[in-house]
Amino acid sequence: MDNKTEQLADGVWRVEVGLYVNAFVLANDGSGDAGGLTVVDTGWRSGGPRLVRSIRMLGLDPRAVGDVLLSHCHADHAGSAARFASSSARSRVWAGAGDLAAVRGEAPEPLAVADRRHATRLGRLLGRVFPTAPAVPDAQALNADRELDAAGGLRVVAAPGHTPGHVAFLLPARGVLLAGDAVWNVWFASRGPRFACADLPAVPATLARLAGLDYDVLAVAHGPPVTKGARQRVASLAG
Numbered sequence: 001m002d003n004k005t006e007q008l009a010d011g012v013w014r015v016e017v018g019l020y021v022n023a024f025v026l027a028n029d030g031s032g033d034a035g036g037l038t039v040v041d042t043g044w045r046s047g048g049p050r051l052v053r054s055i056r057m058l059g060l061d062p063r064a065v066g067d068v069l070l071s072h073c074h075a076d077h078a079g080s081a082a083r084f085a086s087s088s089a090r091s092r093v094w095a096g097a098g099d100l101a102a103v104r105g106e107a108p109e110p111l112a113v114a115d116r117r118h119a120t121r122l123g124r125l126l127g128r129v130f131p132t133a134p135a136v137p138d139a140q141a142l143n144a145d146r147e148l149d150a151a152g153g154l155r156v157v158a159a160p161g162h163t164p165g166h167v168a169f170l171l172p173a174r175g176v177l178l179a180g181d182a183v184w185n186v187w188f189a190s191r192g193p194r195f196a197c198a199d200l201p202a203v204p205a206t207l208a209r210l211a212g213l214d215y216d217v218l219a220v221a222h223g224p225p226v227t228k229g230a231r232q233r234v235a236s237l238a239g
């Protein structure tokens with residue numbers, strides 16, 4: 001197996017598609033691609049070929065990717081979503097309602113339009129120059145608490161803060177939380193940089209909500225998973 005790909009649980013794989021950037025591949029039937037695959041976050045646009053290659057290296061068929069779920073609209077997560085939507089897989093792309101317009105290319109990314117109560121000055125500046133992901137005009141809204149058939153069952157969890165429509169994904173049958181950018185694990189688990197956050201006041205309640213869920217493995221978009229005391233780590237970040 002590629003050393004940049006690791007299995008987190010039955011039918012759940014982390015693929016490092018760029019430096020400190022993860023995508024996740026889920027088997028809908030919990031084992032292989034017979035029931036279709038779900039991808040959670042895609043990395044940058046430039047990492048698309050690597051993600052497709054990694055899916056093949058796992059012995060799975062990239063054309064089986066039926067759904068692409070985005071934790072949020074940023075280009076290091078949504079960068080290859082358009083590629084899957086226009087590929088022969090014709091994947092459906094989903095994002096939280098608050099980020100949907102940005103994913104569809106109908107609105108700027110949230111940092112670019114955040115006000116000073118919600119984002120830092122640096123963040124608002126960066127939001128205007130940060131590259132945006134290729135638009136997915138027919139992306140659809142993912143509502144909180146929605147359940148999907150992936151890896152034994154997947155539940156959408158509202159996790160606003162990093163962006164207003166940020167969502168996380170809980171896999172109760174696998175004991176895994178895919179937290180997107182609600183938690184970072186670059187060198188150590190953290191809330192991530194303040195400047196990258198478009199709704200700072202929402203962060204504590206989101207972390208408290210995530211800490212209250214049941215999982216053993218905390219998988220994040222940036223950095224390796226947290227496998228020891230994951231919920232306690234999130235609770236401590238909630239402060």
Ligand SMILES: [Zn+2]
Nearest residue numbers: 072074162181
């Ligand atoms: Zn982000």
